Amino acid sequence: MATLSFNPTKFRDQKASIPYKPISNFTSFSQPTKISCTSTPHNLSTSPLKTSSKCSKRHRFQLINSVSESSISSPVEEAETIEEDDKVEDDPTAEMSFLDPGTEPENITEWELDFCSRPILDIRGKKIWELVVCDDSLSLQYTKYFPNNVINSVTLKNAIVAICDDLGVPLPEKIRFFRSQLQTIITKACKELGIKPIPSKRCLSLLLWLEERYETIYTRHPGFQKGAKPLMVLDNPFPMELPENLFGERWAFVQLPFSAVREEVSTLEKKFAFGASLDLDLLGIDIDEEILIPGLAVASSRAKPLAAWMNGLEVCSIEADTARASLLLSVGLSTRYIYATYKKTPVTTQETEAWEAAKKACGGLHFLAIQEDLDSDDCVGFWLLLDLPPPPV
Incomplete structure (x- = not known):
């Protein structure tokens, strides 16, 4: 059972050393500007994402000791x-x-x-x-x-x-x-x-x-206007081709138990040269230790330069676009890249939809890992991501 309370809650300090568990064979890159799938993914009936857990969000920022x-x-x-x-x-x-x-x-x-x-x-x-x-x-x-x-x-x-x-x-x-x-x-x-x-x-x-x-x-507020639309709507621009310096060689959908994700976050500064974490204690993310968090692993023989370039982009989220058979990388303020493409079939569509459903079941929590090899347990860069809807104002 996964719940997101977004309260400043403390977790127990539990050690975990669990390698990434691949859940697909989306692994080939065919062009320097796209991450392309040329191999057949596992059927989700034999390698499923756990998407049955429900997630609820409650935002409770305690504005105590405020002074006007x-x-x-x-x-x-x-x-x-x-x-x-x-x-x-x-x-x-x-x-x-x-x-x-x-x-x-x-x-x-x-x-x-x-x-x-x-x-x-x-x-x-x-x-x-x-x-x-x-x-x-x-x-x-x-x-x-x-x-x-x-x-x-x-x-x-x-x-x-x-x-x-x-x-x-x-x-x-x-x-x-x-x-x-x-x-x-x-x-x-x-x-x-x-x-x-x-x-x-x-x-x-x-x-x-x-x-x-x-x-x-x-x-x-006494002046509140119900139904008023936000004056400034957040941009959602058409995705662009991926720059060559961000190109990897292989990729795969992966998943980690939440306990292992917390361990990755806690050791981010010591273990990795590049990446970004989230304050899980502040957000009060309350997810069962065994819940699998979906992610994307990217492998490259030039993993360190790739991670260095990614580190300067303010990586925000990864989104599956099944209509275009692609994964979209959101960075910075309003930039979206076509980060991965794959051959559209009923099987690949099913797997991609399951990955996106797993992300939503975890309240939008997911991650990006850059590695020298997909079979490695070590990462050069690790970004913990949270896909949030735009604010109501």
Whole structure:
């Protein structure tokens, strides 16, 4: 049974050393710009993906100890303060400025940022904009509303500086953001402050927080407009041909027990030169140890250079497109590559659909492994991926 709670839950530290278990023979590359299948895959009746487990998602970000500007400006007696804090926490119009007291400020070097309109109208009947900032561990959380007539790079730059002043944290080294429409504003503000802007959909903490805020804050705001569509829809561009430097030689669908996936994540920095993990404790991903997590293994005689190129791409997810008999690799902000192709038959379609179904049964959790040989237990690069739907705002 697999469940995704997205709560800061701690797992037991269990060691696991289990090699990748191939579940297909999609292994041949025929052209330098496509990963092609020329061999026959195993029938899923003899090598099935486990897709029967159900998965539910509940996003619960505990916004405790949040402080609004109004609570700072109006000192009251202790009993009244406690009562007021409870009201602020429940007040959907309140802004928050929070830094975990147990966190060293200088250790927060990367932020995730969204600066966009919300389905909320102000007293002028105009959509309110909101700045939402956090780090990947949610040790830093900040929100602030803005009228729509002050949205520019100067406002954003000043707000970034204000966050640092309010919370006593240094300017971050990097800021990730996921909306292509705001790339110009965010990039300009960041560069003027000497911050590296990173367009990337690997803003998982931010995306989940926005979903939580929609359910618990925006829908309760007095200006909420039910049915309002997001002003900025996320891009889903037509996939492009894979660049030659990202080409591998063989590939296969693989699967790992969740316990082994956690072990790979825990040893990522020691064991692999390249890759990216997810904070499974923060996300509170609660999956049975034996549940098999689907992945894609890519082998190449130039595995290290291949992994190095992949490492700079902000790898987001892998998606099966059975209509086009291909696997699509999403990287960065709005780039999709045709990462793998195969000969379309009823058998290959069935196996690819099963791989995608297994990914959905695990709440979108999957992985990409780059190896020198598919039969090896060692990886040169390992990326843990989570395929999330776009936020409702």
